[in-house]
Amino acid sequence: MKFLRFGVFLLITFAVAAHGIVEIWSESIFEVGAALLFLAWGIVETTSENGSVYWIKLNWPILGFFGWAILQIALRITMYPYLTWTALLRWGACYLIFFVATQVFRDRDEMRMLTWFIVVLAFAVALEGIIQHFTSSGSIYWVRELEMGGEPFGPFVNRNHFAGLMELLIPTGLAFLLLRGVRRDLVPLTGILTLVPVAAIFLSASRGGLVTFVFEVALMLVVFRMKHGRGLRLGPAIAFLLVLAALVGWLGAGRMLERFSGNRPGEVTISRRWSMARSSMHVFFAHPLTGTGLGTLIVAYPKYETAYDGKVVNHAHNDYAETLAELGLPGGLIGLAFVWLLYSGCVAALKPEQSHFSTAYHVAAMVACSGMLLHSVIDFNLHLPSNALIFLIQAALAASPPLPPENPTRRNQRTSRRHAVVDTVIPASS
Secondary structure, rough: OOOHHHHHHHHHHHHOOOOOOOOOOHHHHHHHHHHHHHHHHHHHHHHOOOOOOOOOHHHHHHHHHHHHHHHHHHOOOOOOHHHHHHHHHHHHHHHHHHHHHHOOOOOHHHHHHHHHHHHEEEEHHHHHHHHHHOOOOOOOOOEEOOOOOOEEEEOOOOOHHHHHHHHHHHHHHHHHHHOOOOOOOHHHHHHHHHHHHHHHHOOOOOHHHHHHHHHHHHHHHHHHHHHHHHOOOOOHHHHHHHHHHHHHHHHHHHHHHOOOOOOOOOOOHHHHHHHHHHHHHHHHHHOOOOOOOOHHHHHHHHHHHOOOOOOOOOOEEEOOHHHHHHHHHHHHHHHHHHHHHHHHHHHHOOOOOOOHHHHHHHHHHHHHHHHHHHOOOOOOHHHHHHHHHHHHHHHHOOOOOOOOOOOOHHHHHHHHHHHHHHHHHHHHOO
16 A cells, blocks of 8 residues: 555645646646556455445545536536536546545554645745745746746745645644644654745735635634633744744745735736626526536636626636536535535544544644635635645545544553552452
């Protein structure tokens, strides 16, 4: 199974590094890689004596999503079958990687490997983004110029998508620090690996990203208070905030303040985002039961546009409005089912007694998904394969069964010894 886990890590890393999978060449590699990974898993399972399929409830709404998109093609209710087929291939690749990940990351050591990968990925992408920001003149990886325009940060053409990635990754490191998810000797390393991504999300100056990050921190503090019944220890928290403030100030706090004071030329304003969302809802109201077809907003939108600016709209900058426009009420209900299963699974997973590590990654995953669901009101991060894939993996972590406290055998041995002492003392005293 080691090579399957490596394959999952490799494809996630490629998805992030290849600008989030927004071009035909990267999409093709991504889809072929996902198919080969799933094929390899199938061969391993069929040739293994104790092979089994681990099925999670989140699979059902995802399969419902694909089933409805296929029906749109079969019933000829999609406006553009080709676009629906290509969207099915793209999201099918994400699902295959997600499915294999749920099969090969299940026990404590595997979960530890996955969560540390998330922390290290956040650090690596953030560090690259910071260095690129100060040493590159608007190009990605110092060599790729943006012919169509854009405001890149890290490997992404759009800094808001970089911020969306950080929103999905940073909570894991924060939860490890706040909820004692790592050994004490690993706290300094975890702090460094978490501080750099937090600084990067500030430096990216994504307003949606910054607001969402503040929401994630507040939500994590609320969950911490509910779990422990006490406030946060001020010493470590103040130290973390001071170091973060110093790092952000050193990197350039002025850029962040400038972003909140106005919009840059060519930037999508908040009013324009709401206008696109309203127009997308007009698409939905015109096709409430069927939708226009998965992936077809780009061809359906012009007829219902309320504020024409001469630009092609391929996404609504609101994942909810876009889903309703393309998939109709069935798509909306499938989305609600996914969210219900996610949060009900997370609540159930946090109730039993479990290890600090288990609590930390469950809380982190729930917070990461919540942040992305909030950011999706004004952006389309979930229509980016890299971010959608990591969102699915965090959702699986949030709803996964809790891990029992570590070293239960040793605790049982201590309990047995105490009972043995009692049994020995009572007869003697009588």
